[in-house]
Amino acid sequence: MTDAKTLAYINLYGILGTLENLCELDAEASALAQVKKPVSIAFAVKGGPAATLTFKGGRCRMEQGANPKATVLLPFSSCEKFNGLIDGTVTPIPVKGFHKIGFLLNNFTKLTDILTKYLRATEDDLKDPVFFETSTKLMFYLISVTISQIANNDDIGTFSASNVPDGIIEMSIKDCVAATIRVKDHHFVTIKQKPASYRSKMEFESVKLARDLFDGKVNAVACIGEGTITMSGLINMIDNLNRILDRVALYLA
Numbered sequence: 575m576t577d578a579k580t581l582a583y584i585n586l587y588g589i590l591g592t593l594e595n596l597c598e599l600d601a602e603a604s605a606l607a608q609v610k611k612p613v614s615i616a617f618a619v620k621g622g623p624a625a626t627l628t629f630k631g632g633r634c635r636m637e638q639g640a641n642p643k644a645t646v647l648l649p650f651s652s653c654e655k656f657n658g659l660i661d662g663t664v665t666p667i668p669v670k671g672f673h674k675i676g677f678l679l680n681n682f683t684k685l686t687d688i689l690t691k692y693l694r695a696t697e698d699d700l701k702d703p704v705f706f707e708t709s710t711k712l713m714f715y716l717i718s719v720t721i722s723q724i725a726n727n728d729d730i731g732t733f734s735a736s737n738v739p740d741g742i743i744e745m746s747i748k749d750c751v752a753a754t755i756r757v758k759d760h761h762f763v764t765i766k767q768k769p770a771s772y773r774s775k776m777e778f779e780s781v782k783l784a785r786d787l788f789d790g791k792v793n794a795v796a797c798i799g800e801g802t803i804t805m806s807g808l809i810n811m812i813d814n815l816n817r818i819l820d821r822v823a824l825y826l827a
Contacts, residue, residue: 742755
């Protein structure tokens with residue numbers, strides 16, 4: 575089972591947060607973020623998350639909290655309403671920034687469409703090796719952030735998180751991408767870059783293996799046995815991280 579609040583955190587920090595990486599990895603997305611003046615969109619979800627996306631110079635940056643100086647403010651009366659934005663059943667109405675409605679309807683919508691194409695890739699899409707690698711990198715970033723949202727908000731996830739000691743977990747695809755999962759007082763924070771040092775580490779042997787794992791084509795336990803997923807450091811951290819990872823597919827399905 576899943577809950578709306580956890581899903582709202584995943585949708586904002588995970589799904590929309592991946593626009594940061596999309597604009598770095600995809601030329602078309604970068605062009606859409608190339609605006610004459612910076613545009614910032616603040617999302618404020620009652621009883622849930624808040625964040626601000628800023629588009630500037632072909633890049634996108636997310637900061638926590640609804641910045642009161644944002645160009646556009648989109649409030650949502652509940653987590654369910656915000657989740658409706660992501661699944662396409664709710665049309666948001668800005669309370670600030672009507673003059674930027676064109677950016678919302680054009681650039682922002684096109685950016686989310688491109689992101690959806692990568693995250694919901696078809697078998698034909700994945701035949702292109704460049705698309706395959708970009709899609710897998712974006713999935714990796716999304717999953718790394720989703721882990722923290724589940725650890726902090728989902729009832730089962732918080733139980734697993736309660737057994738994780740303080741420290742840094744590095745999660746990576748060998749010679750490709752890496753993320754830092756910082757644990758402090760059982761609270762998880764994902765930083766989408768390689769840590770300087772770590773207490774525990776989980777690494778996937780290749781982009782293809784990571785993709786097969788993300789798509790459910792291979793079994794993680796079997797991969798660990800075969801050595802294609804390597805783990806090191808404090809195993810208790812990795813064991814509970816894997817328990818949280820088991821919840822990821824439920825929310826991202």
